[in-house]
Amino acid sequence: MTRTHQEIYERYVYAGALTRNPDAVAGMFTEDGLFEAPLVPDGHRLPNRLAGREAIRIGIVAYHREPRYQGTVNIECSRYVLHDTPDPDVFIAETDTAxxxxxxxxxxxxxxxxxxxxxxxxxxxxxxFTPPA
Incomplete structure (x- = not known):
């Protein structure tokens, strides 16, 4: 069954920001998946490059332990827009999370x-994204 971009995005948000489930987040990636966060400063708990499903899981575990990230996502005040591209395997999400x-x-x-x-x-x-100071 092929999932839509919206289904993939919403599943990713649910696994990460809403339930903070690193196993579920990592499970959404290919075995050789790559997670990059170019704006995360060097030395942050979340490395700005994680290569491979297991590295992604470990990085997400560390990120969710960060005390600054203990707020609860407010779905009603959060917004997103998805943009398709000419490549059906690529899409862009613009998100404002409250x-x-x-x-x-x-x-x-x-x-x-x-x-x-x-x-x-x-x-x-x-x-x-830039983590809060």
Whole structure:
């Protein structure tokens, strides 16, 4: 069964930002999948390049342990737009994610992600976001 770009994107968000399930995130990638976050600074808990499903899982585990990321995604205040490309295996997601923080504040993270698929799995994901300071 072929999933649509929207289904893949929503599954990725559910596995990552909503349920923080590194096994589910990694399972969405090909065995040789590549995750890149070019704007993440050197020395951050999340390396800006993870190659292979197991490296992606380990990197996501470390990222979800980051105390600054303990806010809860507010679905009603978050927005995204998906853009198809001429290549049916490539799509782009523009996302504005709202987080409800434990202290009652709301914070926002805006990002762009470029997904490249192979056989219904993510072969590479380039995630352009800057972690909160």
């Amino acid at each position: 987080f409800d923080e434990p202290d009652g504040r709301r914070s926002y993270v805006s990002l762009v992600q470029i997904f490249r698929l192979r056989d219904g799995l993510i072969a590479s994901l380039r995630d352009y």
